[in-house]
Amino acid sequence: MEDTKLKEAFAAAAKDRNKRDALAAIITEFVQPNHIAVDFMSMLLDSRSLQPGDSLVVKQRKGMKVRTLVPGSIHLGSEITVTERMNYVLDGANIKVGWGAWDMESGEIGTLSDIRGEMAAKMRDYFMNKIFTALTTVWTAANTPDNFTQVATAVTATALEDAIDNINQTAGGVKAVVGIRSLMTPITKFGAFWDNGSGTTVGVDGQLAEVVARGSLGRYYGAPLIALNQQWDNPEDHNTLLPTDKILVIGNNVGDFITYGDVRTKMWDDMAPTPPYTWLEMYQQFGLLISKAEGIHVIKIV
DSSP states (O other), X not given: OHHHHHHHHHHHHHHSHHHHHHHXXXXXXXXXXXXXXXXXXXXXXXXXXXXXXXXXXXXXXXXOOOOOOOTTOOOOOOOOEXXXXXXXXXXXXXXXXXXXXXXXXXTXXXXXXXXXXXXXXXXHHHHHHHHHHHHHTSOOTTTXXXXXXXXXXXXXXXXXXXXXXXXXXXXXXXXXXXXXXXXXXXXXXXXXXXXXXXXXEEEOHHHHHHHHHHSSOSEETTEEEEEEXXXXXXXXXXXXXXXXXXXXXXXXXXXXEEEEEEEEEEEEEEOSSSSOEEEEEEXXXXXXXXXXXXXXEEEEEO
16 A cells, blocks of 8 residues: 555656656665665675775785895885786676656556656666676686686586685685576586595585575575576567576686766656656666686586
């Protein structure tokens, strides 16, 4: 009942231009898609929100070297140097929708809150698809044999453990193992069992209980597991937005995801048509920097 009254109040406010503009300002202030994107991306990469004018160049300091102490000697020193050899690759995301005055007044297309919330979700899906797809293409079978593994049908314990071992060695630990849920679910077949050191595989009660209760695992081989729900562009075309054949094993400090500036919105009426037509647009810049590609391992399922 409360939801119905809330929607009716939104619809009533949307009919009045002054109230509608005020309502849009409130929704824009409290629903920021960049917050959603940063929260998700922080599970995969270091994430930051920058403002125009902030530096987009990553500086690296070098030159500190520890030497063996020889009593009575004047020891060699090292000069500290700073290199600026990496920068963010910026891109932009934009979503723009419109509707007729009568459609909004009749409630046919929902409330302004509904539309604004769906735009925020679409923006989040876009960021997720863009960044996750970019990460899955860092390595291929052609450019490295060490950070790319190809398996048939489903991920195996051997392939996953080898990838985790590789990232533990090169990146000092695994931040996440991530893929769509259909690719991650097979891990439950072997993830609840452990080799006791003598070649005998035994079940782990806590892991087995988690599989039975949730149908998934939170960790395997010391690494956090993230199962993403597949996203589609729309019900009619039904095109997948996330890679359907890649699992990523991502190490610590391999790169950054940034949002550059706040989400900007604009809303205006086109008075040429009768009845008038309203437009609502949202746009933002974002960036990606991979500073340690060897900390990413790609498992491809064919």
